[in-house]
Structure formats: structure tokens, C-alpha cells
Amino acid sequence: MEPPAPTSEYAQNKVPPSYEWSKLSHPNITKVRNGKGKMPDASVAGAAAGWSDLRLDWTANGPAAYPNFSRGKTSTRAYITAMFNSEVTMYDGAMGTMIQNQGKWLDEDAYRGDRFKGWSCNVKGNNDMLSLTQPATIKKIYKEYLQSGSRLIGTNTFSSTTIAQADYSMEAFAYELNYAGARLAREACDEITAENPSRPRFVVGALGPTNRTGSISPSVEDSSMRNVTFDELVEAYYEQVVGLMDGGADILMVETIFDTLNAKAALYAIGEYLEHACVDIPVFVSGTLVDLSGRTLSGQTTEAFYASIRHAKPMCVGLNCALGAQQMVPFVKRLSECAECFVHVYSNAGLPNAMGGYDDTPADMAKYNSTFFENNWLNMVGGCCGSTPPHIAALKGLIDEKGFKPRQLPPTRRPKMWLSGLEDLVVDDVVNHLGMPFLNVGERCNIAGSMAFKKIMMAGDYGKAMDIAKKQVIDGAHVIDINVDDGMLDGLAAMQKFVKIAVTEPEVAKAPFMLDSSKFDIVLAVLSGAKASLL
Numbered sequence: 379m380e381p382p383a384p385t386s387e388y389a390q391n392k393v394p395p396s397y398e399w400s401k402l403s404h405p406n407i408t409k410v411r412n413g414k415g416k417m418p419d420a421s422v423a424g425a426a427a428g429w430s431d432l433r434l435d436w437t438a439n440g441p442a443a444y445p446n447f448s449r450g451k452t453s454t455r456a457y458i459t460a461m462f463n464s465e466v467t468m469y470d471g472a473m474g475t476m477i478q479n480q481g482k483w484l485d486e487d488a489y490r491g492d493r494f495k496g497w498s499c500n501v502k503g504n505n506d507m508l509s510l511t512q513p514a515t516i517k518k519i520y521k522e523y524l525q526s527g528s529r530l531i532g533t534n535t536f537s538s539t540t541i542a543q544a545d546y547s548m549e550a551f552a553y554e555l556n557y558a559g560a561r562l563a564r565e566a567c568d569e570i571t572a573e574n575p576s577r578p579r580f581v582v583g584a585l586g587p588t589n590r591t592g593s594i595s596p597s598v599e600d601s602s603m604r605n606v607t608f609d610e611l612v613e614a615y616y617e618q619v620v621g622l623m624d625g626g627a628d629i630l631m632v633e634t635i636f637d638t639l640n641a642k643a644a645l646y647a648i649g650e651y652l653e654h655a656c657v658d659i660p661v662f663v664s665g666t667l668v669d670l671s672g673r674t675l676s677g678q679t680t681e682a683f684y685a686s687i688r689h690a691k692p693m694c695v696g697l698n699c700a701l702g703a704q705q706m707v708p709f710v711k712r713l714s715e716c717a718e719c720f721v722h723v724y725s726n727a728g729l730p731n732a733m734g735g736y737d738d739t740p741a742d743m744a745k746y747n748s749t750f751f752e753n754n755w756l757n758m759v760g761g762c763c764g765s766t767p768p769h770i771a772a773l774k775g776l777i778d779e780k781g782f783k784p785r786q787l788p789p790t791r792r793p794k795m796w797l798s799g800l801e802d803l804v805v806d807d808v809v810n811h812l813g814m815p816f817l818n819v820g821e822r823c824n825i826a827g828s829m830a831f832k833k834i835m836m837a838g839d840y841g842k843a844m845d846i847a848k849k850q851v852i853d854g855a856h857v858i859d860i861n862v863d864d865g866m867l868d869g870l871a872a873m874q875k876f877v878k879i880a881v882t883e884p885e886v887a888k889a890p891f892m893l894d895s896s897k898f899d900i901v902l903a904v905l906s907g908a909k910a911s912l913l
Contacts, residue, residue: 379787380459381719384649384691388658392453395657399624400434404654410620415540415553423554426491427513427562436564436626440575447578454628455660458580458693461529462720462757466777466784469582469724469760470523470531471770473516475736477505479766480515488512497547504546506538509558516559520566524579526767527774528760531567531579532631533622535559536586539614541606545589552614556583556621564626582629582662583622585615585644592639593676593881593908602840602878608906611643612650619651623659631662634699634762636675638686639908641665645690660693664722666700672709677800677884680712685798688718696722699762702729702738703746714755714785721756721785723747727764736764740772747773751782797857797890808856820855822846823876824894825864835862835872840879847886858886861894870900877904 383389402408417423420432437450444460446452461467477484486502487495491511494501501507509516516534523531537543538555548555560583567579590606597603619630630648635641641663648661665683668675674683684695695717697706703725714721725747728738738746743761750756759777761769776782795805810816823846825832834842847858858880862872873895880886891908893901 381693382691392456393658394451394453397436397449402655406654407620410617415550417554434624445576455658458660466756466782467529467758468527468774469758470528471761471765472763473534475764476519499547501546506534506555509534513562517562517566520563522767524570526771528770529579530582531563532582532584533559533563535584539588539618541588541590541614552617553621556618557625560622560625560627580628582631583627585618585632587634587640591637593637601882602875608643612647615644615647619648629660633664635665638678641687662694663687663692664696664698667709668700679801680709681716681802682798685796685802692719694720694722698724702726707749710755722758723756724760724762726762740768743769744772744776754785757784799890800888803890818855819857819859820850821859822850824859824861826861844883851889857890857892859892859894863895873900873904877907
């Protein structure tokens with residue numbers, strides 16, 4: 379069996395990616411390569427890593443039939459499907475933990491290296507830049523995970539967007555950071571694969587959450603305020619995707635997602651790239667539940683998170699970070715029960731202790747993950763904060779010793795309308811008091827249907843408008859209809875502000891929203907501002 383694939387002809391037909399990215403000529407791709415983040419020549423950009431060229435092509439000869447893999451001849455989607463169906467596949471562990479474990483030599487000067495000696499601000503802590511200044515260290519970490527049993531490794535690019543790199547005034551290096559992080563991983567994977575070609579290793583291009591949130595206000599005084607827009611996130615992620623693919627990534631993973639709107643921006647950017655490059659690349663998504671409530675930072679449940687991103691047809695979805703394996707058990711169970719695709723987990727090595735460290739030993743981590751394996755909930759497993767190569771080796775050792783099998787994909791289900799607010803809503807499951815199908819749509823936030831709401835919106839009293847929306851949910855509305863079309867009102871600004879405030883109100887945002895407007899520009903603008911699914 380195989381998970382639902384994106385609708386492109388390349389995904390549907392499992393067309394092998396060419397890995398000849400130098401041939402890509404779409405204006406958006408060439409704009410990234412030749413824009414303000416354009417890499418210097420190899421004598422500068424490749425000096426620390428010993429690269430004599432900055433190649434973009436990564437084809438590799440060899441047998442193309444499973445279990446072998448030949449880049450340019452084998453479909454990555456088909457190969458990962460076969461692998462995930464046959465074994466609980468090993469991902470890697472924490473990059474940050476391994477960098478911290480390097481010792482005192484990795485100080486400010488080491489972070490700067492020769493190339494950035496005179497940089498204008500402190501850069502220690504910008505782990506991603508080590509791909510440029512200490513490439514041997516990053517490649518060594520990659521290889522340690524591969525030698526511990528990882529079949530897939532994530533790139534050292536968690537913060538390699540213009541948005542996150544602004545903290546270090548290094549926005550112009552975003553493309554290069556992604557290229558270098560992916561290329562070092564490509565080289566490490568190829569060297570380990572050469573030792574046993576029947577167990578090829580894969581580069582997972584990691585797209586982190588950025589340090590800004592698209593659906594959460596940074597101001598306690600104004601809940602409609604945002605410090606980043608959807609379009610800005612898309613632009614930053616698109617540049618990251620180009621760099622990762624040019625550097626040799628096989629798979630793209632949107633990871634550590636605590637705000638689903640950021641994830642949707644990343645998935646949109648990936649979709650744009652795949653369309654521009656005319657290629658099929660598997661996409662994984664990994665969410666983060668911030669505490670034992672089982673919700674993301676933006677408030678969504680596990681099921682609502684999945685319902686919000688399932689339109690992108692991720693090949694694998696899962697959870698990582700924030701919690702240890704013990705704490706993740708009920709949420710992994712729920713995700714495994716609802717996901718139509720493959721499922722993964724890479725938990726922390728327990729909860730952080732008083733000193734900010736992690737106490738789970740490799741044996742502890744293997745023991746606590748055993749619940750996932752015994753119940754066949756997973757297709758891929760790894761580690762997050764606090765985990766090291768010995769942790770990965772212990773997980774692999776337990777799987778091999780016990781002969782644990784991977785999660786089987788669910789049978790193809792009848793198509794259904796599956797919506798989400800902070801909580802998910804399957805429309806077919808909603809019934810009235812007689813047990814008959816019935817979806818209750820609250821219409822009181824509609825200017826055309828409520829004079830009271832119209833007066834409130836004309837007065838700009840969004841607090842009272844939220845009270846009306848809240849009362850509808852309390853009274854049983856499954857979906858909230860929102861319409862602010864009126865000749866005397868700036869409908870675009872009013873709709874955007876209403877939705878931005880509404881998504882921060884838990885009693886309102888638990889229900890999906892129905893955007894009701896005769897003006898397409900209003901609908902389009904608001905679609906880019908909501909983390910949940912919209913009608």
C-alpha cells in the first residue's frame with residue numbers, strides 16, 4: 379500500500395527526480411540563485427569544505443531496483459514507500475546536542491571561522507553557520523548518526539531562513555547555508571552508502587518553524603498584530619527549498635511546527651517549487667505539541683493539526699520535540715489512528731531537567747519508545763533534543779532484537795469533508811437530535827444577516843464581535859460563517875482583522891470558519907492568515 383500522493387503527474391506516476399538541478403530555468407528559481415543571496419565562487423564558498431566546484435547535479439549510477447537506489451533512475455517516492463512498509467526506518471538524533479557536546483573549542487572565534495572573523499555581531503549559537511565555517515564538524519556528526527543506524531538524516535538547516543538569520547544579520551547567506559548543509563549531508567550519505575549499496579542513505583532537507591509566528595500576536599495589547607506575513611514566510615521558505623534541493627536533498631521535511639500557519643506557508647512554498655521544477659519530491663511534516671494538553675502552541679489538537687495540512691498530501695506526518703517518548707504516547711496513538719499516510723516520531727530524551735539538560739540514557743529512550751513499536755504505530759523513528767548516536771543505536775538495536783514491524787497504512791477510505799479549527803470536525807459525523815446528518819452553520823457574524831453585527835462592525839468594536847461569535851459556538855454552531863461585505867465598510871481590512879483576532883480566541887477558534895464574500899481578493903487575503911482549514 380502507499381499513502382495518498384499529490385495530484386501532480388510526476389507524483390501520481392512516480393517519476394524519478396532527475397537530480398540535474400542545473401537545468402532548472404524557472405525565473406523564481408534563478409532569482410533565488412542569482413539574487414542578493416548569491417553564493418560567491420568556490421574559492422570562497424567552498425574553501426572551508428574543500429569544494430572545488432559548487433555543483434547542482436547529483437545523479438549517481440548504480441542498480442535502480444530495490445533495495446538499491448540510483449539517483450535519477452529510481453523514484454524516491456516508490457523507494458521510501460517500500461522501505462517504510464518493510465521496516466521501522468531510522469531517522470537521526472539531535473544536531474544541537476551534538477554541537478554542544480563538541481567542547482570548549484567551539485567558541486565565538488570557531489563559529490566565525492576565517493571567513494567571518496570581522497562579523498558585526500556575535501554569532502555563537504547560530505549552529506547553521508557551522509556548515510560554512512566548520513564543515514568537517516557538521517559532516518562528522520552526520521556520519522556518526524549514519525554509522526549508528528540512521529537511514530535518513532536531517533540537514534543542519536533548522537534556522538536557515540532569511541527570517542531566522544536576521545538575528546545574526548546573515549539574511550544574505552540563507553541560500554548558501556541551505557546548500558552547504560544539504561551538500562555536507564549528501565556527501566556523508568554517499569560515503570556510508572558506498573560501504574553497503576543495498577542500504578542507501580537519504581538526505582532530508584529540514585525546514586524549521588522560524589522564530590516568528592504567522593497566527594499569534596507578539597503584542598498583548600493588539601491580538602490582530604503580526605510580526606510576519608504569510609507571503610514573507612512563503613518567500614523565505616521558497617529560498618530555503620531551492621538551496622536544499624541544489625545541495626542534494628532527497629526529501630523535504632517541515633519540522634518542529636508549533637504554528638500551523640507557518641507550516642502551511644512552508645508547504646505552499648514547497649508546492650510552488652515542485653511545480654516550477656516539474657519534479658516529485660516526498661514531503662514529511664512534523665508537528666510539536668508544547669505540553670501535556672496535546673496541543674500545538676497555536677492551540678490545535680493532534681487531529682486538527684493533521685486535518686489542516688492533509689491537503690498537501692504529506693508522505694509522512696509525525697511529532698517531534700517538546701516532550702519525551704513517555705509523554706507522547708497518547709498523542710502518537712491518536713495520530714496513528716487518523717493519519718492516512720506514514721507516521722513518525724522523534725522525541726526528546728525525556729523532559730528537560732533543572733539545568734536544561736536531558737536525562738534519558740540510550741537504554742531509557744529505547745524502553746520508552748517500545749510502546750510505539752509494540753502497537754505498530756510508526757514507520758520512522760529518531761530522536762530530538764538530548765539524543766545522540768548512542769540513542770539512535772539503542773532504538774535500532776531494540777527494533778532489530780524484537781523484530782518490530784512498521785505501521786501498516788489504513789485502507790483507502792471513502793472521501794470525506796474533514797475540517798479544522800483548534801479541533802477537527804468530520805462533517806459526516808455531525809448529526810442532529812434525531813441522528814440525521816446536520817451541520818449547524820452560525821450566521822450571526824454575517825453583516826447581511828444580522829443588523830446587530832453590522833452595527834458592531836461599523837463601529838469597529840471587535841470585542842463585541844467576538845462575543846457574538848463565541849455565543850454561536852456555545853449554542854451549538856459547528857462552523858462560523860463570516861461576512862463583512864458592505865459598501866460603507868473596508869471589507870478587506872475588516873475581514874482580515876476579524877479573523878486574526880478570532881484565531882486567538884480559543885472559544886471561537888475551536889470551530890472552523892466559513893469565509894463568505896463576493897470579492898475574491900478578500901477570500902484570498904484571509905486564506906493566507908488562518909492556520910486551520912477554511913470553507
